[in-house]
Amino acid sequence: PFDVLVVGGGPAGAAAAIYAARKGIRTGVVAERFGGQVLDTLGIENFISVKETEGPRLAAGLEEHVKSYDVDIMNLQRASKLNLGDLIEIELESGATLRSKAVILATGARWRDMGVPGEKEYRTKGVAYCPHCDGPLFKGKRVAVIGGGNSGVEAAIDLAGIVAHVTLFEFMDVLRADAVLVNKLKSLPNVTIVMEAQTTEVIGDGKKVTGLAYKDRKSGEAHTLELEGIFVQIGLVPNTEWLKGGPVDLTPRGEIIVDAKGQTSVPGVFGAGDVTTVPYKQIIIAMGEGAKASLGAFDHLIRTSVP
Numbered sequence: 001p002f003d004v005l006v007v008g009g010g011p012a013g014a015a016a017a018i019y020a021a022r023k024g025i026r027t028g029v030v031a032e033r034f035g036g037q038v039l040d041t042l043g044i045e046n047f048i049s050v051k052e053t054e055g056p057r058l059a060a061g062l063e064e065h066v067k068s069y070d071v072d073i074m075n076l077q078r079a080s081k082l083n084l085g086d087l088i089e090i091e092l093e094s095g096a097t098l099r100s101k102a103v104i105l106a107t108g109a110r111w112r113d114m115g116v117p118g119e120k121e122y123r124t125k126g127v128a129y130c131p132h133c134d135g136p137l138f139k140g141k142r143v144a145v146i147g148g149g150n151s152g153v154e155a156a157i158d159l160a161g162i163v164a165h166v167t168l169f170e171f172m173d174v175l176r177a178d179a180v181l182v183n184k185l186k187s188l189p190n191v192t193i194v195m196e197a198q199t200t201e202v203i204g205d206g207k208k209v210t211g212l213a214y215k216d217r218k219s220g221e222a223h224t225l226e227l228e229g230i231f232v233q234i235g236l237v238p239n240t241e242w243l244k245g246g247p248v249d250l251t252p253r254g255e256i257i258v259d260a261k262g263q264t265s266v267p268g269v270f271g272a273g274d275v276t277t278v279p280y281k282q283i284i285i286a287m288g289e290g291a292k293a294s295l296g297a298f299d300h301l302i303r304t305s306v307p
């Protein structure tokens with residue numbers, strides 16, 4: 001069995017594995033896709049001390065760093081269940097079962113997409129999901145924000161300070177964000193709000209986004225808007241489907257509830273990164289949380305198990 005088994009191979013999982021391995025304990029990482037969301041990212045300019053890098057390069061760096069320690073990496077393996085026994089058990093879709101004294105859950109999250117033509121094709125070519133990451137790339141340009149919940153309205157306020165103009169699109173006839181945010185948004189001179197709009201297509205010139213097509217749900221009329229960027233803010237979904245109905249407490253949205261040390265509701269089970277309740281989903285935050293959960297797990301081990 002392992003002392004620490006990490007589920008997930010993104011920034012949080014990689015940091016957790018390195019911190020555990022450096023304690024000289026038996027460490028394993030099981031990941032569906034080592035590298036995680038970083039593999040789908042082009043430019044990264046907010047990973048402090050590295051002015052500029054690219055996702056696949058950072059992912060390769062994560063793997064190289066983890067591999068420089070004695071860590072058992074099980075890539076392309078999907079965890080399907082967590083059971084409690086003498087040890088904590090992780091069942092894999094392949095049928096195998098892994099056992100460990102402590103487990104760190106770092107299965108990340110995924111952005112919900114609009115599911116319209118052109119969205120996939122122009123991802124990282126104008127279609128973006130993270131205003132903190134990609135906002136500055138659209139300085140002085142025209143952008144749309146899709147979604148009128150808290151994250152959409154926050155994104156629109158944030159972007160309005162950087163870009164030339166923001167158009168916020170909401171599907172329903174009401175913005176679901178907090179009133180204080182909605183009031184702030186409405187006070188901004190370079191923001192337009194379009195209600196009851198259904199986005200229908202991302203338009204581009206083959207290289208980058210040039211516009212957005214949408215339908216007015218009331219009149220049924222089709223419109224297009226010329227712009228350079230589209231920020232999709234219709235939800236970040238934690239990868240916890242496999243934990244539903246299990247012993248670890250999740251929020252109604254499916255996030256793993258963790259305390260300041262990354263401890264979940266189950267002793268010996270820790271969580272880190274985008275999959276947890278920790279606010280602000282970013283690479284540097286996920287890494288810090290992975291380190292913290294790993295130290296939390298080590299603390300747990302020295303208190304509960306005989307070496």
Ligand code: FAD
Nearest residue numbers: 008009010011012032033036037079108133273274282283
């Ligand atoms: P993830 O990176 O999501 O990793 C999760 C890991 O768990 C993966 O290895 C996955 O395969 C694995 N996994 C999932 N389910 C299972 C399962 N059942 N069994 C086994 N393994 C499983 N952040 C920034 O700081 N700067 C940026 O510029 C930036 N740009 C971004 C651009 C895009 C397009 C996207 C999508 C995200 C961007 N982010 C950026 C956010 C950043 O990528 C995430 O905050 C970060 O990757 C979270 O790390 P994580 O380890 O928690 O999760």
